Amino acid sequence: MRARVKQDEQGRRHAAEACIEPCAIESGMRIIGGKWTGSILWHLKDGPVRFNDLARMIGGASKKMIVERLRQLEAQGLVRREVVDSAPVSVQYEITDFGRTALTFLDELRKWSEGLPRTP
């Protein structure tokens, strides 16, 4: 469903109706736009990773944040949590097939971001 828009002779567009739907981009961002969400997903792309390893990989983020995002990703089915060992507790996180579908545009973002002239 597209917003009804008419274009005048100056090329400007006038919105007849507000964009009611959060524009898809909004809803998508709500899922993977979290501060560390993208990084987490990205670091899982090559295989399962244990919690502390993940925390080390991301560095900048606190455990609290990692857990929070992981829980969210898990709830949305992008990531699978699996207890491997219980002697010394060991948990690994793995990206799901669904989560993998998000990697396509995350890679797009990465490529775009890397091609930036300067990153201030």
Add this chain to the structure above:
Amino acid sequence: MRARVKQDEQGRRHAAEACIEPCAIESGMRIIGGKWTGSILWHLKDGPVRFNDLARMIGGASKKMIVERLRQLEAQGLVRREVVDSAPVSVQYEITDFGRTALTFLDELRKWSEGLPRTP
């Protein structure tokens, strides 16, 4: 520069060093990951739009936010601001060629987001 990682027989990865670089995805998100940034850019893809029209199109966002994001996008060269008329003040915003390069990613995101089974 890739993080040095070794893989054990269980397929788990161990980070030898922390991911110092913000992983590209992080820096990219800092640019177009703002709450309304994506939507703004997206709404500019078909041609220049006036401020209030843009505000109407996005709806959920307050003017304050729109201006803030626009200024940021302008400073980063993704968007061009142009005063059209001064009698009744009229300003239009236009996406730059550089900004257009981000649209490929945004479109990828949109497609992904629209294909979601359910958006809670």
Add this chain to the structure above:
DNA sequence: CAGAATCCAACCGGATACTG
């Protein structure tokens, strides 16, 4: 019309300490 200014609540997110 296109903002700027101000106020203020909500949430984000880091640090630290504790637990099984």
Add this chain to the structure above:
DNA sequence: CAGTATCCGGTTGGATTCTG
């Protein structure tokens, strides 16, 4: 190891009002 709990400062962002 893999979290949980708590504290708390900073930022985000909405509502509202004012201006050229």
